[in-house]
Amino acid sequence: MFKKILIPTDGSKLSAQAANKGVTFARSIGAEIVALHVTQPFAATVGFDGMAAAYAITDEDYDRTAAEQAQKYLQAVLDRAATAGVKATAKAVSNFNVADGIVHAAKEENCDLIFIGSHGRSGLSRLLLGSVTVKVLGLAKVATLVYRVKEND
Numbered sequence: 001m002f003k004k005i006l007i008p009t010d011g012s013k014l015s016a017q018a019a020n021k022g023v024t025f026a027r028s029i030g031a032e033i034v035a036l037h038v039t040q041p042f043a044a045t046v047g048f049d050g051m052a053a054a055y056a057i058t059d060e061d062y063d064r065t066a067a068e069q070a071q072k073y074l075q076a077v078l079d080r081a082a083t084a085g086v087k088a089t090a091k092a093v094s095n096f097n098v099a100d101g102i103v104h105a106a107k108e109e110n111c112d113l114i115f116i117g118s119h120g121r122s123g124l125s126r127l128l129l130g131s132v133t134v135k136v137l138g139l140a141k142v143a144t145l146v147y148r149v150k151e152n153d
Contacts, residue, residue, distance in 0.1 A: 002029060002143070006111040008036045008102050008132075011073035014149040018117025019077045021147050023084050025115060032087035034109045035077035037070040038101035039094050067092065099135030106142055114144045119151075 007022040009015045019035070026033045042062040070092035081088035091109065095101030106114050118133040137144055 002031050002113040004109065004111045005031050005033045005113045005115050006036055006102070006106045006109060007033050007077060007115050008038065008105075009073050009077055010037070011069060011076075014119060014151070015073075015117055016076060017149045018115070018147045020080055021117075022115035023077070023080050023086055023088075025145075026081075026086050027084045031113075032089075033077075033081055034105070034111055035074045035081070035088060035090045036102060036105050037073050037090075037092045038098045038105070039066040039070060039092065040096060040098065041094050043096075066094075097135075098132050099139055102132070102136050103139045103141070106140065112142055114140055114142060116144060116146055117149045118146045119149060 005022060005026050007019050007026075009019045023033060025031075042057075042059045074090035074092060078088050078090055089109075091105055093101050093105055095104070102114065102116070105111075114136060116133050116136055118131065133146055137146070
């Protein structure tokens with residue numbers, strides 16, 4: 001059925017929970033995985049009020065730190081895959097829109113499934129915080145499996 005599964009991670013505990021379930025799912029169907037971390041470019045994190053100057057951080061510092069974090073988050077998924085005996089690769093990309101980054105990576109890597117976690121927010125918190133998962137569902141051209149993460153696991 002599915003041969004190559006994209007598993008995005010943001011390094012959070014809930015994202016790790018979804019990634020672990022994604023690896024387990026991949027093992028159960030004999031698929032390989034691509035672990036993905038999407039960072040936003042430095043310009044996306046800087047307000048128009050000159051906030052970067054206040055923090056005295058450069059593009060290079062930001063890029064280096066983002067790359068280090070991405071490697072750490074991706075390695076955790078790769079380690080879990082290795083333990084489960086699942087073939088895995090990792091990819092880090094930068095995109096102003098995280099959902100776009102996920103969808104583009106799925107296409108570039110020829111994935112036939114995106115396995116993504118969701119907090120299951122509703123109401124005002126969903127409106128204010130948005131949802132990368134909902135955006136991925138709207139943009140994706142491949143099957144997308146949404147795993148509802150559990151806050152207390």
